[in-house]
Structures are given as structure tokens and as C-alpha cells.
Amino acid sequence: MANVLIVEDEKQIQEIIAGYMQRGGHTCFTADDGIDALMVLKNNPMDLMILDIMMPNLDGFTVCKMAREMSSLPIILLTARENEDDKLKGYHLGADDYMTKPFSPKVLLAKANALLRRSCALPANAINAGKITLIPASHKVFADGQEVVLTHMEYELLHFFMVNPEQIFSRDQLLNRIWGYDFEGTTRTVDTHIKTLRQKLGDEGRHIVTLIRSGYKFEVTV
Numbered sequence: 001m002a003n004v005l006i007v008e009d010e011k012q013i014q015e016i017i018a019g020y021m022q023r024g025g026h027t028c029f030t031a032d033d034g035i036d037a038l039m040v041l042k043n044n045p046m047d048l049m050i051l052d053i054m055m056p057n058l059d060g061f062t063v064c065k066m067a068r069e070m071s072s073l074p075i076i077l078l079t080a081r082e083n084e085d086d087k088l089k090g091y092h093l094g095a096d097d098y099m100t101k102p103f104s105p106k107v108l109l110a111k112a113n114a115l116l117r118r119s120c121a122l123p124a125n126a127i128n129a130g131k132i133t134l135i136p137a138s139h140k141v142f143a144d145g146q147e148v149v150l151t152h153m154e155y156e157l158l159h160f161f162m163v164n165p166e167q168i169f170s171r172d173q174l175l176n177r178i179w180g181y182d183f184e185g186t187t188r189t190v191d192t193h194i195k196t197l198r199q200k201l202g203d204e205g206r207h208i209v210t211l212i213r214s215g216y217k218f219e220v221t222v
Contacts, residue, residue, distance in 0.1 A: 003029065207220070
């Protein structure tokens with residue numbers, strides 16, 4: 001998977017982020033301040049950096065600017081401030097995404113994986129979530145290391161969920177996206193396929209979450 005640098009001076013937050021990234025399959029490097037972060041970047045190949053703005057010695061904005069001069073790795077900024085000017089400054093300095101504290105570690109992991117896929121740090125032909133690996137080139141799916149045989153529609157449904165993590169989709173939306181607008185069946189088709197898909201994925205079927213009166217989402221559970 002990917003090498004992720006976590007730059008955060010609050011140890012508890014640093015450990016929480018590292019825990020989620022590691023369970024997501026990534027190798028984590030940590031730094032307590034901006035100077036340490038730049039040293040890690042100089043001495044280790046990194047695929048993504050999660051960077052707090054408010055830090056001692058060198059703040060996150062400065063580190064972001066200097067890191068961008070050294071590398072094109074994706075950067076996610078973390079901050080306790082919701083000021084729009086701060087966000088714009090971060091993007092101007094080269095950040096790829098921005099999260100305001102308090103944040104969901106699950107969403108942070110999903111954002112990190114999305115950025116890694118786009119930057120090709122993760123294999124272009126593999127999509128990973130928890131213990132599920134989906135390989136678009138061969139239409140193969142593995143759960144906990146074992147190949148899972150899916151029908152075409154089950155595969156398309158799982159693929160759609162995995163490339164759109166943490167997003168809520170109604171049954172009608174899924175029906176239109178996967179089966180097409182001219183499909184004459186009902187939304188029960190979606191329920192039936194999701195039930196079967198969960199069964200085939202075993203314990204990893206827990207990623208597909210039912211939301212009462214809303215629909216479904218693919219939760220990046222770790």
C-alpha cells in the first residue's frame with residue numbers, strides 16, 4: 001500500500017490517525033512538528049502527507065509550501081479553524097484537500113485513499129477497502145485473501161460503492177446508476193443484490209451499510 005506521513009503535534013490525534021491509516025493497509029510515519037516533517041520527507045519516499053496547520057517551530061502552511069517544492073505528493077491539511085481564507089491559502093500553497101477538526105477518521109481515510117488512487121500511489125488496477133480488494137482489469141474480487149465469485153451486477157454494484165466511499169445513495173439512484181434508466185424492475189432488485197453481495201463478502205459485507213429511509217452507503221470501517 002502507501003507510505004503516509006502524519007504531521008500532528010497532538011499525540012492523541014496523531015495516534016488515532018495512524019491507527020486508521022494502518023488498518024487501512026498503509027505504512028505510517030509520524031512527525032511532531034514541521035521541522036521533523038521536512039526531515040522525514042527528505043529521507044523517506046512518501047506517497048501522502050496529512051498535515052496539521054497549527055504546530056510549533058514551523059506551521060503547516062510553511063511545511064506545505066516547502067514540501068510542495070520537494071515533491072508532488074498529495075497533502076491533506078488539518079485545522080481547528082474554519083476560516084475560509086485559511087482554506088484558500090492552503091489550496092494556494094499546494095494542498096489537495098482540507099479537513100476541519102473535529103473530523104471523522106473514517107472520512108479522512110476515504111479521502112486519503114481517493115487521493116492516492118488519483119496520484120497512482122495505489123495500483124491503478126486495484127481498489128482496496130478494509131480486507132476487500134477489487135481489480136477492475138480482471139473483474140476479480142478478493143475478501144480477506146479469498147476470491148469472491150460475483151455476478152456482473154453484483155460486481156458493478158460493489159465497484160460503484162468502493163469508488164464512492166462514505167456517500168449515501170438512495171435505491172432509485174443505485175438502480176439508475178447500475179441497471180440504467182431503462183430498467184423496468186423495482187428498487188427491490190437493489191435490496192436483493194445487496195443482500196446477496198453481503199453474504200458473499202462474509203464479514204467484509206459490513207462495509208455496505210443500510211440507512212433507514214435513506215438508502216445505502218459503503219462505509220470504510222476499520
